[in-house]
Amino acid sequence: MIHFHNYLKQSKELVTKVNFEGIKCVHVVMGNESCDLDSTIAPLALACFYANDKYRCSDIKVIPVMNVAADDFPIKTESNYLLDKYKVDKSNLIFKDEINMTWLCQQERLKITLVDHHILSESDSHLKCCVTEIIDHRPLDKASEWDKNVRFILSQVGSCCTLIANEIFQIYNRCLCTVAQLLYETIVFDTIGFKPEAGKSKELDFTMAEQLEKLLKPTKTRLEIFDELWAAHNDVSALTTRQLLSKDLKQIGNVLIPGLPMLVQHFISRPDFEHAISSFFSDKNGEAIIIMGLETEDGITRDIAFYPVGNDVVKKLQQRILADELQLEEVANSLEQLNVYKQNNVLHSRKYLIPIIKDTIAEK
Numbered sequence: 139m140i141h142f143h144n145y146l147k148q149s150k151e152l153v154t155k156v157n158f159e160g161i162k163c164v165h166v167v168m169g170n171e172s173c174d175l176d177s178t179i180a181p182l183a184l185a186c187f188y189a190n191d192k193y194r195c196s197d198i199k200v201i202p203v204m205n206v207a208a209d210d211f212p213i214k215t216e217s218n219y220l221l222d223k224y225k226v227d228k229s230n231l232i233f234k235d236e237i238n239m240t241w242l243c244q245q246e247r248l249k250i251t252l253v254d255h256h257i258l259s260e261s262d263s264h265l266k267c268c269v270t271e272i273i274d275h276r277p278l279d280k281a282s283e284w285d286k287n288v289r290f291i292l293s294q295v296g297s298c299c300t301l302i303a304n305e306i307f308q309i310y311n312r313c314l315c316t317v318a319q320l321l322y323e324t325i326v327f328d329t330i331g332f333k334p335e336a337g338k339s340k341e342l343d344f345t346m347a348e349q350l351e352k353l354l355k356p357t358k359t360r361l362e363i364f365d366e367l368w369a370a371h372n373d374v375s376a377l378t379t380r381q382l383l384s385k386d387l388k389q390i391g392n393v394l395i396p397g398l399p400m401l402v403q404h405f406i407s408r409p410d411f412e413h414a415i416s417s418f419f420s421d422k423n424g425e426a427i428i429i430m431g432l433e434t435e436d437g438i439t440r441d442i443a444f445y446p447v448g449n450d451v452v453k454k455l456q457q458r459i460l461a462d463e464l465q466l467e468e469v470a471n472s473l474e475q476l477n478v479y480k481q482n483n484v485l486h487s488r489k490y491l492i493p494i495i496k497d498t499i500a501e502k
């Protein structure tokens with residue numbers, strides 16, 4: 139039996155080997171591109187379980203892969219918080235940009251389990267032939283087509299980690315301690331602490347949480363655990379200006395729409411703001427940036443900013459949005475490249491603006 143922390147260390151060492159020398163086949167377990175909490179924990183837990191179970195005496199090596207570049211992981215604040223809490227050495231995580239799956243696939247030495255999603259991103263679509271298993275909790279996407287040989291588990295429960303716990307408990311009535319902790323807290327987070335009014339939890343979520351509680355005997359209530367993780371999710375104090383621009387980003391074509399957990403008016407006073415936004419704009423190949431600020435301290439306050447001033451796409455979007463019912467009121471700022479507006483009609487969020495932005499771009 140290999141313990142979780144040692145298992146992660148060994149997996150990381152494996153990836154640093156040139157061409158996976160001496161390894162017949164690599165079995166990757168990978169979450170979705172948001173790399174949210176269950177997409178982080180589910181691959182770690184399932185891969186460690188497989189290493190101890192079906193690949194125990196095998197020349198196939200199973201490794202968990204985080205479906206983001208290493209640089210993008212710090213913005214996943216609740217994932218970082220939970221891993222730190224259980225002393226998981228994050229330098230042993232394997233990120234998308236640290237493994238050449240395309241090469242392994244060409245060598246016919248790759249198997250993939252997808253967890254927390256069941257359609258590969260466009261950039262990974264060439265890896266489809268390597269997928270042998272899918273475990274997901276999202277509603278079925280009709281665009282997905284999988285061969286009969288692919289083991290396909292799709293069940294709409296609150297957290298993908300519920301399905302992973304179920305995989306483990308179907309075979310053993312125990313679970314490695316750290317793995318159990320990580321699965322348990324993730325299930326509690328995804329079900330909003332099992333609050334009935336949140337409507338997220340299904341029967342299997344309850345069953346798995348209860349089974350894990352029997353092992354772990356937690357001293358905190360489910361709601362306390364949820365609150366702790368929710369606070370970590372919202373804690374952006376450790377993030378850089380650039381990371382904040384990426385943390386909650388929506389993109390429509392080349393229009394970048396970062397959402398901020400603070401007002402743009404305050405955000406732009408950071409000394410590195412100008413540098414961060416211009417490098418963000420060029421790295422993401424942007425045509426326009428619309429930053430949406432939100433503060434919830436004394437009621438809801440919103441503002442919105444356009445970058446870079448004078449660019450045709452920006453002008454068009456700005457005109458269209460100014461003409462809408464958001465009641466925008468210009469706020470003076472010292473940056474030449476940025477127009478900032480207070481949003482007096484605070485009822486509308488980014489969800490409201492996205493179709494308008496889509497239409498405006500389509501018109502050009």
Ligand SMILES: [Mn+2]
Binds near residue numbers: 176177
């Ligand atoms: Mn999920």
